[in-house]
Amino acid sequence: MHRAAPAAVPAETDIVPILPRQAKTVRDTGLEPRFVTDLVLKAIQASGKAPLPVLAGKLRLSISILREVLNPLIAEQQVEVAWCGESDIDMQYQLTPIGQRGAADALTRCRYGGPAPVTLASYRAMVERQALRNVDAERTTPAVFAAALGEDGLAQATRDTLGAALYARRSLLLHGPSGSGKTQLAHKLGRLLPGPIAVPYALMAGRHVIRLYDPALHAAPLQLARQQEERRSCDARWIIAQRPLVHVGAELGRDMLELRYDAEEGVYHAPPHLQANNGMLVIDDIGRQRMPAAELLNRFIGPLDTGIDQLTLPGGQTESMPFDAAIVFATNLRPTAVFDDAALRRIGYKAEIGAWPAGAYRSLLRRQCLMRGIEYDDGAAAHLIERLHPQSRRALLACYPGELLDRIADFAGFAGSDARLTMAAVEQAWHSMFIADDAEA
Secondary structure (H helix, E strand, O other): OEEEOOOOOOOHHHHOOOOOEOOOOHHHHOOOHHHHHHHHHHHHHHHOOEEHHHHHHHHOOOHHHHHHHHHHHHHOOOEEEEEEOOOOOOEEEEEOHHHHHHHHHHHHHOOOOOOOOEEHHHHHHHHHHOOOOOOOOOOOOHHHHHHHHOOOOOOHHHHHHHHHHHHHOOOEEEEOOOOOOHHHHHHHHHHOOOOEEEEEOEEEEOOEEEEOOOOOOOOOOHHHHHHHHOOOOEOOOEEEEEOOEEEEOOOOOHHHHOOEEEOOOOEEEOOHHHHOOOEEEEEOOOOOOOOOHHHHHHHHHHHHHHOEEEEEOHHHOEEEEEOOEEEEEEEOOOHHHHOOHHHHHHOOEEEEOOOOOHHHHHHHHHHHHHHHOOEOOHHHHHHHHHHHHHHHOOOOOOHHHHHHHHHHHHHHHHHOOOOEOOHHHHHHHHHHHOOOOOOOO
């Protein structure tokens, strides 16, 4: 699974109201008291001697909740104060032999020892509050959209289709030849989803913990990290993140769409579409997965319409999970070879992504040269566009400039010279990429 994160950075004034208020008591967390007590016992056991602030940071629970749990444990002689400083917060705790047995029992019930989860009901409410489909949800403006896609060599009609799909938050099918830039385009669309969201570290579904947060998917702007830590009044079981962009490809199978149990950690890992909530899910290489394309489409279109997905827990128990993600399908196969007419009707928008106009292709080559520090030459670019591409009957696809320049750099590096865009260098790189056919003979 490939991962990427949106780049939009909201102002702090837009972020402060997003996180829920801090839970002051165990009851406020919505979790069973026994579960919270077990978390505390396991955390102290793992630390040996656990300072109170460190314990709060690890479990993402308030000091008041920890005291509510620790005081009875001290009275029961399961926990003792190992060290006490000048303030009532500057304290360290350790387990007694009785507490060690209690922690061992807690581990047999559940091995999870990370941040305290949030209830499934709380998560459902938060996803609904942040839902892309909400009428009052922030939308990407035409100006921002045009700035992001202005250099992508897309026809205006294609841009309009993409803009409408992003505005409506409806499913989108990108189709076209391999190398036309569909995946890169899908990622750009994901990065255009505006606004930060709140994401929990983990969920409590029945008696099972589901790990949801992934730092590679739920990235917080760096300038907000310190400010977020200082928000003492907010529930630390949630973090501020940019809207996620989750990318899966041909490796996607039925098993990846279900909860995956990690016996070592004692936790279930959320499937990609659950991690994509309030963001975008890109399903690449449609038609090449380890499951039929029609089945894959049905797996998502229904939840996309209803906003609800069903996930199965041990014993056959199912839980209704919120589903709110913009879905982009991408394929280099003919859409009619992948889906029948009924299936295609269920996909909101379709956009063909193909060859670039010569002018846009030349601009892309120039930008790629600049990125790599390679001197650009317009004569060499003309030779590539006007001779090599037509001669081999290869369309002007987005993948070629970067690949050619990388090979030019490789050849130059091997020869001990500086990489330059020359006719000879382009010829050498071009012929190292392709097997000559009759059209080139």
